[in-house]
Amino acid sequence: MKGLKEVKNRIRAVDSVSKIAQAMQLVAVSKMKRAQDFAIGSRPYLLHLSEIICCLSEKKIQKNRHPFFIPREIGKRCIIVIGTDKGLCGVLNNTLFKSIPGGENYFISVGRKAMQFLSRTKHPLLASFSINDRVQYHEVLGICDLISKLYLNGEIDSVEVLYQKFINTLTYAPSLQRMLPMEGFHDVFNQMLKSASLELEYFQRDVRGLLFEPDIGQIIDHMAKIFLKYNLHQVLLEAKASEHSARMVAMKNATDNAESLSQELKLEYNKVRQYAITNEIMELAASAMEDD
Amino acid sequence: MALFVEIMTPSQVICSQEVISLVVDSVMGEIEILPEHRPIIVLLDVGSTRLKFSDGKVETIATSSGILKLENDRAILVVEEAINIHGLQTAATVENAKALAQEALKATINQGNLEQNELEQLEAKIRAELNKKLQK
Numbered sequence: 001m002k003g004l005k006e007v008k009n010r011i012r013a014v015d016s017v018s019k020i021a022q023a024m025q026l027v028a029v030s031k032m033k034r035a036q037d038f039a040i041g042s043r044p045y046l047l048h049l050s051e052i053i054c055c056l057s058e059k060k061i062q063k064n065r066h067p068f069f070i071p072r073e074i075g076k077r078c079i080i081v082i083g084t085d086k087g088l089c090g091v092l093n094n095t096l097f098k099s100i101p102g103g104e105n106y107f108i109s110v111g112r113k114a115m116q117f118l119s120r121t122k123h124p125l126l127a128s129f130s131i132n133d134r135v136q137y138h139e140v141l142g143i144c145d146l147i148s149k150l151y152l153n154g155e156i157d158s159v160e161v162l163y164q165k166f167i168n169t170l171t172y173a174p175s176l177q178r179m180l181p182m183e184g185f186h187d188v189f190n191q192m193l194k195s196a197s198l199e200l201e202y203f204q205r206d207v208r209g210l211l212f213e214p215d216i217g218q219i220i221d222h223m224a225k226i227f228l229k230y231n232l233h234q235v236l237l238e239a240k241a242s243e244h245s246a247r248m249v250a251m252k253n254a255t256d257n258a259e260s261l262s263q264e265l266k267l268e269y270n271k272v273r274q275y276a277i278t279n280e281i282m283e284l285a286a287s288a289m290e291d292d
Numbered sequence: 293m294a295l296f297v298e299i300m301t302p303s304q305v306i307c308s309q310e311v312i313s314l315v316v317d318s319v320m321g322e323i324e325i326l327p328e329h330r331p332i333i334v335l336l337d338v339g340s341t342r343l344k345f346s347d348g349k350v351e352t353i354a355t356s357s358g359i360l361k362l363e364n365d366r367a368i369l370v371v372e373e374a375i376n377i378h379g380l381q382t383a384a385t386v387e388n389a390k391a392l393a394q395e396a397l398k399a400t401i402n403q404g405n406l407e408q409n410e411l412e413q414l415e416a417k418i419r420a421e422l423n424k425k426l427q428k
Binding site for chain 2: 038041042044045048049051052055136137138141209210211212213214218219222223226229230233
């Protein structure tokens, strides 16, 4: 049987672990909420974008087709793997890494865990990015710059993102989404609206002819880049929401385990204490009997 | 005659106000837009966007690249990032800081008699606070 002090120390250790796990759970809840709020916060931006897109007719877009919208024969794929920076989020990263497609692909990692996994398994890693918990919009600019350059130079033929899709607080699923080449201009935009649960509104048009400064081609170019950035940003937000919800669940389990362990240890402590008392009484009784 | 201006970034609505004139930096150069302008879509460069209000005040907002759409005297700027440089917000924060300092001073005066050196210390504190706010 263990000594009293030893059991007492273990109880203290388990209790403090439980406290830390509970605190981490609370932090994860608030961070997840923030990521979701941010995703909702970008709705006005999308609505205003749709006002501009309404002015661009299908005919004009077809005439000035951006390379992002031209289908290509896919040879070299580039896959962006979005992992987490920190651990303690259950099987989130493991299930994601298991669904990395085989074949000769290039990789870009987001998050430290993804970088460690891809470099350890000797995948051809082109670049490694890190995104903080707030997922600010300007953080996606670097990734977008890199992939659009590689894509336009023809070094890669497609860009896909592998991330944990957020379904609800308890479930997430690895999902591979294609970013480039995009399908039709209006199709992509409608999809963006749909994911934000908005409808394309048609606004009252001015009857006077519309001017373009400098020209419509450059404006469509810019639009294509906005689409890429916006979509990537949404994916990153979703991946962050999954990460925080996974951490929340993992920490909840850890708290529960620690609490039940602490209960068991308390029982053991009482047993040890009782054993010691019984021993002492027996010794006393034995010595009293000897005296007689 | 007024022009309604809205500036949007993916994270927030930076401004939504009525102005009498709007100056933007396009990729071709500076463009000033007045009410009754023809509908236009402009590709914006990184630069400053100046809003002139009917009371003569001018607000400058630093904007990154984006698109401006003008139709029916309603201008929408869809940009990646925007920061209000020295607009009404800064003035409000300075006023707020001053008011807070004054209140704090009053509260201490009411508490009891104040020594001359204590008063000087408090004044120094106000100045430091103000400087901090201004630097922000």
